[in-house]
Amino acid sequence: MFNPSSNDVRRFFCEVFRKQRAGEILSPMEAIAGDWIAGHPEYADELSDAAAAVARDYSVEGGKTNPFLHLSMHLSISEQVSVDQPRGIRDAINALISRVGQHDAHHHIMECLGEMIWNSQRDGTPPDADAYVECVRMR
Numbered sequence: 001m002f003n004p005s006s007n008d009v010r011r012f013f014c015e016v017f018r019k020q021r022a023g024e025i026l027s028p029m030e031a032i033a034g035d036w037i038a039g040h041p042e043y044a045d046e047l048s049d050a051a052a053a054v055a056r057d058y059s060v061e062g063g064k065t066n067p068f069l070h071l072s073m074h075l076s077i078s079e080q081v082s083v084d085q086p087r088g089i090r091d092a093i094n095a096l097i098s099r100v101g102q103h104d105a106h107h108h109i110m111e112c113l114g115e116m117i118w119n120s121q122r123d124g125t126p127p128d129a130d131a132y133v134e135c136v137r138m139r
Contacts, residue, residue: 007054010068013037014050029075036074039103043067073110086129092136108139 004012016033019026026034037047046053046067058066077093084090096105112135120127 006068009072010053011050013068013071014047014053017044017047018050032078033071033075036071036078039074040067040071043071070110073113074106077106077109077113086133088133089136092133096136096139105139109136112136112139 013033016026016030017037019030020034020037037043046056053068058064058069080086080089081093093105093109096108099105100108112132115135116127116129116132119125119131
């Protein structure tokens with residue numbers, strides 16, 4: 001199973017950004033990431049320097065949004081839709097997209113995803129996929 005480090009993730013998004021700007025061919029996963037990067041032009045500075053991105057601290061105490069976490073969540077949600085995992089997420093997300101649009105829907109879903117992960121970590125239990133899907137349905 002592929003388990004990238006945070007530095008691997010940062011380098012991945014920086015490389016996708018570089019390849020987009022250079023007009024190079026992207027893999028299917030890079031193309032999806034590239035679409036989300038294009039939707040967040042405010043991240044261009046962070047994405048244009050991979051070495052600085054790896055060195056940068058995005059701790060909560062720093063008060064700065066982590067663009068790599070944000071883009072990773074977009075990518076994760078896109079993947080969940082493509083494989084309908086957890087079961088029922090595709091329909092829940094598509095219903096939300098029909099009401100608020102894809103980008104805004106993803107931002108709502110991120111809140112549900114974050115809540116599921118936080119509850120799992122707090123309680124020391126596996127993530128509750130059913131509660132996650134229900135949260136998306138309720139948005």
